Amino acid sequence: MEQLNSTVVTTISSSSPGHPPPFSQDFGTLFPVVVLSLSSILGIPGNIAVIILRPNWQQMSSLSQSLMLNLAVADLLNLITLPLWIPTLLHGWKFGFLACKLISYLVYCSVHCCLLTVIALSLQRYLQVVHGKKWFQHRGQKRLLALLWLVAMILSIPVLVDRQPSPVRNLTQCESVYSSLAQQVALLLEETVLGIVSVSVVVFAYISLKRKVDRAALFNNPQTTCLITSIIVTFFVLWVPYLILNLLSLTAIFSKNKRLLKFCMDNKNIFRAPVFLNSSLDPLLYAFASRNFCTGCLKQEQKTSCSTSQEI
Structure with missing residues (x-):
């Protein structure tokens, strides 16, 4: 995210005239193009399907449904910008000054909201399943979602200030142009802290859920184990390299x-x-694969925390 979408757009190197670019430069362009194309092809219809179909949500709490719907909307807003960023990687930014700021702001808002929603969803599931506590009534849920988007919008304001088309070697890219070193450091710190908090909450919450399910159920559920492992590993593997890069950038500065x-x-x-x-x-991880936890709790433990619809 320090330039998360132009971030995807920033390092396109060119070689000197008459000489082919080195392999690392080719790979630095082609690898993101392939990954972003795959994300667009899989993610846009997947999130649209979640918004329309709302699969396997009948036994979930209304808050879980609201958070997963919010996550799908934020993911979709992020992914629909990819058809603009993919050609930009290859040919440079062609959409002007204002579009650079507004589209980058949309990307930042959606990504920040995704992270905040994942944090809220993980904590909600942890509190409901592990401690038998419920969050918010209907009115409170709307306020929570509004708060998530408000915080995401505030965190994304720096993009409106520093993002603009700028030359990168022989191409124009939608880049962050910092007025000071302190501004760059502040943005890197903001993104790194939010990312580390998100990863930590997800890992803690779902490991705790797994332990609760194993203790409460009459038998271990391999589907539940697979789902929890997939959530942790996927989130960790896809986000940690970015966070490490931010930490390395701060160290270098x-x-x-x-x-x-x-x-x-x-x-x-x-x-x-x-x-x-x-x-x-x-x-796939949060919507289509969602299942009830604690199916064996009703027989093994006659407690409120297991007799209410504890779910993931």
Whole structure:
């Protein structure tokens, strides 16, 4: 996300005239193009299907349904911008100054909202299944969703300030142009902290859910184990490389290591492109594959936390 979509758009290198670009430069362009194309092809129809069909949601709490619907909408808003970014990787930004700011802002808002919604969904499931607590009535749910979008919009405001078309070697790209080093560091820190918090909450919440299910159920459910493992591993694998890149960039800035900073700038597309796969896989992990936890709780434990519809 420090340029999460132009981020996907930033490092397109060109070789000197008359010489083919080195393999690393080709790979730095083609790999993101392939990943973003795959994300678009799989994710756009997948999230539309979730919004229309709402699969396997009959036994879920209304808050779970609202959060998953919100996640699908945020993912879809993120993915529908990819048909603009993919040709930009190859041919540069062609859509003007205002579009650069507004489309980048939309991407940031949707990605921030995705992360915040995943945090809320993970905590809600953890509290309901592990501790038997419910969140919010109907009116409170609407306020929660409005709060998630409001926070996402506020966190994305810097994009409206620093994003603009700018030359990158022989192409014009929709880039962040920072007025100071402090501005760049602040944006990197914001994105890194939010990403680390998101990954930590997801890992903690779903590991706790898995332990609760194993203790409460009369038998271990391999489908539940597979689903929880998939959620943790997918979120971790797709986000951690991006977070590591941000940490390396911060290290390079503070240590004034030009070689490390150049490595981060030259390879950021490769590290960040997989983040978009998360939006295309969310329908499978959070919607289509959602199932009840604690099916054996009713027989093994006569507790409120297991007799209410505890679900994932």
